[in-house]
Amino acid sequence: MSVNSSQDFIRGDARGQSRMLVTAGLSALVVLIIGVTVFSFVYPRATAPKGTDLHLVLPALGPGVENGSRVLLRGAEVGEVTSIDSSEPGVVHVDVVLDDHAAGSLTDAFELDYRPQNYFGVTAVNLVAKQGGSRLRDGQTIRREAAPDFTMSTMIERSSIVVDGTLTRDMIDSLDKVMRYANGLAPLIESGVILTDAVARTQRQMPSTLLSRMNDLAEEFPAFNVGAMNLLEAIGNNVLNRLPDGSRGVDEAYYDLMDRSLTVASTGLFGAIGTLLGSHATDLTPLVTSLKYVLDPMPNMIGDxxxxxxxxxxxxxxxxxxxxxxxxxxxxxxxxxxxxxxxxxxxxxxxxxxxxxxxx
Structure with a gap:
């Protein structure tokens, strides 16, 4: 048992409204199928890059390379990656499309590597032109035994490996000592900067004037040297360094006499005085006290x-x-x-x- 519903926005009876709804639904379904077909098959083919297709057989794929990745030549974008297949063991198949102008300037002797496209680290396929070889053909397959990886991720990974292998506890201790030594040299460096600044502030004349004054000092320097040499000669060539026969040397007899004289003075004179003062301390106390009473008023007498x-x-x-x-x-x-x-x-x-x- 069918139930017909009446649609207020469609004119006609119930049968006519049903036919019109079925027709509208089928039309919408056909339009949807056509749209999906166009966007799935026609649009990709219409928007696909035009140029020379190359099939690259490489030993490895750079990190971050995918469909749509850019192909660079001398830093300029000349194509893009259209397909990647890594199902075969040991090799990677990469399809690229180059514009006709770039393909015309290259030969099949070019080299390939992976490197960042910009400062953000987006990976691109970089082509390096080389001499020799033949012109590129559309659909040509090119094999390469090496594809250097200069991407940012690889650089960071290798840096981590280097740091992990070299930044040991001994290395950290050595760096800490270097930093402490550098901190110890900081006052010396600061003193040098202050001295340089002071010299710069003090230098009020032109360098030519300062050099002329330096020349005046240099003119007197030879006479100063002669005087200094004469002084050293007088110090070294005196009676104390002459032997009784007039030859140069140390007069041992004279120095022995001086040594005995000093010994007698220290032990015979000053030693006897010390012994006297030590043995007659109580006898000298009244004399010292008397002198004290006599001399104490002298400062007051001089000043009053x-x-x-x-x-x-x-x-x-x-x-x-x-x-x-x-x-x-x-x-x-x-x-x-x-x-x-x-x-x-x-x-x-x-x-x-x-x-x-x-x-x-």
């Missing part, structure tokens, strides 16, 4: 008012002497008014009563 009075008295005494240096005269004046016992005898000597003045 008493010293000023002493200096004034010395100055007055100096002024009492007059005349030239060879005939100094002492000027004295005595007041005898308060001495009646002296005034009488002086008056009898012809002096004025009460006073007397005389010269030298």
């Amino acid at each position: 008012a008493s010293m000023q009075k002493t200096r004034k008295a010395i100055d007055q005494l100096r002024n009492s002497f007059t005349g030239p240096d060879e005939a100094k005269t002492l000027q004295l004046r005595l007041l005898l008014d308060a001495m009646p016992a002296v005034a009488g005898p002086l008056s009898q000597m012809g002096a004025v009563a009460g006073t007397w003045s005389g010269g030298n």
